[in-house]
Amino acid sequence: MATGSGNLRRTPLADTHPRMGARMVEFAGWWMPVQYGGIIQEARAVRENVGMFDISHMGRFHLRGAEAIPALETLTTNDVSALTDGAAQYSLLTNPQGGVIDDIIVYRLSSEHLLVVVNAANADKDRGWIQQHLPPSVTLEDATAQTAMIAVQGPKAVDLVSHLFAQNLAELPRFHVTSSRWSGHPVLVARTGYTGEDGVELIIDAPAAQLLWNALHEAGAVPCGLGARDMLRIEAGYPLYGHELNEHINPIEAGLGWVVSKSKEFIGADVIRRIREQGPARKLVGLEVEGRMVARQGYPVQVNGQTVGEITSGTFSPTLEKSIAMAFVNSEYARTGGEVQVDVRGKPVPARIVSRRFVSHV
Missing domain, CATH: 3.30.70.1400 (Aminomethyltransferase beta-barrel domains)
Incomplete structure (x- = not known):
């Protein structure tokens, strides 16, 4: 992890985060906050109240x-x-x-x-x-450099932003977007997120980003970093590119067949259609891992000492108070309730296959 910003790209809020106590790291070529007060506290704020994330790097x-x-x-x-x-x-x-x-x-x-x-x-x-x-x-x-993007997430997020914007955003359906204004500035408000909680994502012109961030904070939103965001998306069973997705992973084995049209033509459609018909060789599954040890990306998943898969992401869930993970597992072993072991540095740790949607309130 980087200890200085160097030539990294900076969001419009990059100077604000250290002043609020954030620990900064390199992420995807950007200088980003990984945590403020603590990853677990930030994740709990989102699950129980409302947290906010600088996602301007997207x-x-x-x-x-x-x-x-x-x-x-x-x-x-x-x-x-x-x-x-x-x-x-x-x-x-x-x-x-x-x-x-x-x-x-x-x-x-x-x-x-x-x-x-x-x-x-x-x-x-x-x-x-x-x-x-x-x-x-x-x-x-x-428009990445000219705008900022702030995710406000949690059971009280929509109420908080509605009050701040003097607009009833509860009427905005999930996966919809509307144009709004705040303090004279145009804002695009989308009812989307990456946490498994309700909330909105706000796009505003870069010069107004710090004013909006401060106003959200003063209204009660807890600043959260990349660490909490990753923990929350694993709890929700959401994929992260480079972990559950890459150019050698197809949507069917990743459990994303629901976002693949069966009727239209697009680049790669024939191959994906064939995999859907034949069935994938492996499937992305959820795992509940015994104990508190975190199953890291790349750890082998085994059955009776035979490797049948590999961990893609893992964390200790503060919501469930148990170790959870996602893994690609050979299809014949990828049944819910199946017992497997995770090879943690040579030690087999028992785990059970479960739904990837460990926690979701939307």
């Missing part, structure tokens, strides 16, 4: 033009054409081999304007891939 691409929807339709697995104005969907960019280039969220702002939010580590790659496949009539604007 890429934000605006696609504009009459052919924007058809163009993105050929690149993504989900049905972009099914979106109405103000609706959003989770989706994937896939390569010709059926592997995942990235997992994304697509927001339809109008019939000729889409917002695509991508992972920070893949932003440059994604921008090039999308740009390469766009017709001349569709433009791509990368």
